[in-house]
Amino acid sequence: MSSQEHYGSRLPYKFLVGLVALVIFFLEAPLIILIIQSFTAESYLAFPPPSYGIRWYKEVLTSEDWLNSITLSLTIAAVVTPLSLVLGTMAAFALDRGPKKLKHGLQTIMIAPMVLPHIVLGLGLFKMALQLDIDDSMLAYIPAHLTITIPFVIISVGASLQTFEQSLEEAARSLGANRFWAVWYITLPIIQPALIAGGIFSFIISFDEFIITFFLTTFQRTLPIEMFSTLMYQVKPSIAAVSTLTLAVTAFLTAMLILRGQVTSGDKVIK
Amino acid sequence: MSSVELKSIVKKYGAVTAVASIDLSVESGEFVTLLGPSGCGKTTTLRMVAGFIRPTSGTLSIGDIDMTGVPPHQRTVGLVFQNYALFPHMTVRKNVEFGLKMQKVLTSERGPRVQEALELVQLEALGERMPGELSGGQQQRVALARALVIRPDVLLLDEPFGALDKQLRDHMRVELRELQQKLKISTLFVTHDQDEALSMSDRIVVMSEGKVSQVGKPTEIYEKPQTRFVADFIGRSNILAGKVENKGKTINAEGLTLPNKENVIGGDEGVSVMIRPECVEITKSDSKATSSSADVKGKVTASIYLGSIVQYSVQINKGPNLVVTQNNTGSESLKNLAIGDDVDVSFPDSAIYILPG
Numbered sequence: 259m260s261s262q263e264h265y266g267s268r269l270p271y272k273f274l275v276g277l278v279a280l281v282i283f284f285l286e287a288p289l290i291i292l293i294i295q296s297f298t299a300e301s302y303l304a305f306p307p308p309s310y311g312i313r314w315y316k317e318v319l320t321s322e323d324w325l326n327s328i329t330l331s332l333t334i335a336a337v338v339t340p341l342s343l344v345l346g347t348m349a350a351f352a353l354d355r356g357p358k359k360l361k362h363g364l365q366t367i368m369i370a371p372m373v374l375p376h377i378v379l380g381l382g383l384f385k386m387a388l389q390l391d392i393d394d395s396m397l398a399y400i401p402a403h404l405t406i407t408i409p410f411v412i413i414s415v416g417a418s419l420q421t422f423e424q425s426l427e428e429a430a431r432s433l434g435a436n437r438f439w440a441v442w443y444i445t446l447p448i449i450q451p452a453l454i455a456g457g458i459f460s461f462i463i464s465f466d467e468f469i470i471t472f473f474l475t476t477f478q479r480t481l482p483i484e485m486f487s488t489l490m491y492q493v494k495p496s497i498a499a500v501s502t503l504t505l506a507v508t509a510f511l512t513a514m515l516i517l518r519g520q521v522t523s524g525d526k527v528i529k
Numbered sequence: 530m531s532s533v534e535l536k537s538i539v540k541k542y543g544a545v546t547a548v549a550s551i552d553l554s555v556e557s558g559e560f561v562t563l564l565g566p567s568g569c570g571k572t573t574t575l576r577m578v579a580g581f582i583r584p585t586s587g588t589l590s591i592g593d594i595d596m597t598g599v600p601p602h603q604r605t606v607g608l609v610f611q612n613y614a615l616f617p618h619m620t621v622r623k624n625v626e627f628g629l630k631m632q633k634v635l636t637s638e639r640g641p642r643v644q645e646a647l648e649l650v651q652l653e654a655l656g657e658r659m660p661g662e663l664s665g666g667q668q669q670r671v672a673l674a675r676a677l678v679i680r681p682d683v684l685l686l687d688e689p690f691g692a693l694d695k696q697l698r699d700h701m702r703v704e705l706r707e708l709q710q711k712l713k714i715s716t717l718f719v720t721h722d723q724d725e726a727l728s729m730s731d732r733i734v735v736m737s738e739g740k741v742s743q744v745g746k747p748t749e750i751y752e753k754p755q756t757r758f759v760a761d762f763i764g765r766s767n768i769l770a771g772k773v774e775n776k777g778k779t780i781n782a783e784g785l786t787l788p789n790k791e792n793v794i795g796g797d798e799g800v801s802v803m804i805r806p807e808c809v810e811i812t813k814s815d816s817k818a819t820s821s822s823a824d825v826k827g828k829v830t831a832s833i834y835l836g837s838i839v840q841y842s843v844q845i846n847k848g849p850n851l852v853v854t855q856n857n858t859g860s861e862s863l864k865n866l867a868i869g870d871d872v873d874v875s876f877p878d879s880a881i882y883i884l885p886g
Contacts, residue, residue: 423614426614428610428614429614429615430627430631431601432580432602432606433602433676434602434632434679435602435631440602444616448617
């Protein structure tokens with residue numbers, strides 16, 4: 259009611275609602291169509307599906323190719339996430355506490371991979387991996403993913419450190435904690451929301467990464483690459499089922515992120 | 530035995546000297562205040578005692594042990610910050626317990642000690658609260674309990690009342706001083722508020738531009754300032770440029786003739802004479818009061834009503850402009866004083882203080 263009163267007339271308000279609905283529809287429609295198609299019982303993709311079932315989910319979850327690629331992607335993301343958090347947090351501390359003169363230059367360099375065209379990054383990493391003879395292996399994927407996940411941690415933790423009251427650390431140190439324990443017991447728990455955000459970002463980005471990984475693989479296939487190569491041969495409903503599964507994981511993690519943000523933004527409620 | 534001793538401590542940041550050779554001691558059980566305007570180096574000095582800033586040169590000892598290069602966590606100092614710096618993610622009890630945990634005090638011993646500290650600041654009922662749920666004064670007390678529970682060699686307080694409103698500040702002032710005297714804990718207190726310094730301290734160290742201007746008891750600082758800076762900074766004061774005249778018997782202070790009771794000689798550059806505004810008495814000239822000892826007359830040029838006192842500017846005939854404060858006792862003579870009124874001005878000889886140097 260209050261928003262209607264605010265706009266004075268019902269017409270512009272209705273117009274606004276319609277506009278928002280339209281935008282949401284265009285954003286979400288492809289996803290919704292994909293999800294519905296994934297539950298088809300037929301052997302081809304059609305919308306709307308003539309019949310429904312979970313046939314393609316069964317197929318995906320019993321197919322060795324799909325399971326291998328899912329496992330590989332999850333394994334990479336599971337290694338990348340903690341490494342990304344530790345390295346990114348350390349970098350964020352260095353930028354926050356280090357010499358002010360160097361801060362801007364260093365930050366730009368460290369965040370650059372985030373905005374650099376991934377195809378350029380992939381090409382460079384490909385040449386490097388070949389030289390070191392580590393292509394088509396975890397030794398290549400993990401550092402490659404780290405280059406693009408670490409900037410997200412640096413940004414989220416860095417922002418959090420900027421508003422962190424450093425006298426809290428000093429208080430801890432005056433009470434007998436050395437620098438490490440002061441950070442461990444005081445700073446990290448307080449910036450925890452930023453750490454969780456950075457971790458979730460790292461996981462999603464690594465799990466979803468295609469371009470750079472594509473340069474580095476020969477026989478091994480991460481989930482996005484398996485999806486891409488399947489599409490090259492045929493368009494089967496299994497691809498819709500895998501997409502829906504991926505979407506579910508990503509959506510779940512993003513939802514956690516958003517909920518987390520709501521919980522902690524009313525600060526001092528952290529228990 | 531002194532709890533804290535600073536010898537020729539210097540702190541430079543590049544070409545900027547924050548603290549220029551300070552000597553300072555806090556005796557056992559003593560309450561010492563570092564008082565000065567912002568930027569005078571008082572907080573830098575406190576942070577050097579806490580160990581967060583390393584002096585450029587000089588030595589610093591705590592409990593007669595050289596601590597100059599020792600990191601903060603290896604010094605037993607209790608520190609209370611202006612913003613309290615309570616850990617927002619821990620309960621009051623956990624906040625207070627933190628220091629004991631860091632110092633590896635046995636778990637069984639921690640409980641009673643935390644309880645004791647909370648009782649000391651009358652917060653035993655609020656142990657399970659989060660800091661965000663407490664009022665400013667309560668947070669202040671938690672910070673104090675947290676600093677005291679580790680039984681520090683010295684308690685360091687950095688403008689601890691800055692964030693409180695005036696009523697609470699006055700209350701906490703009394704409470705802190707009582708607690709300090711009860712525990713006989715050596716305390717170094719930093720403030721720019723002279724009322725806090727005068728009311729709480731055993732000794733005050735007045736600082737200006739990185740140097741110590743004067744060290745003394747509150748009465749000495751107020752009544753016998755050693756430098757013009759101290760005379761100016763502490764309280765209101767009239768400082769007049771004087772010349773010794775009449776074969777050394779009188780001092781001519783900007784046209785006001787004063788007795789030279791201390792027989793100062795005064796070189797070519799003369800002397801500075803201080804008269805506190807509250808020592809000066811003014812009465813309306815036409816009130817036909819008994820002629821006062823000093824037959825000085827003046828005219829009121831401004832008056833500021835401050836509640837308990839009224840502050841006047843009085844232009845002395847053929848003399849200086851004096852700031853005069855009168856207690857607002859509600860007396861008629863005071864109420865009737867208006868700008869432009871002629872007044873008789875008097876002050877006892879004891880109100881005349883010659884600044885050394």
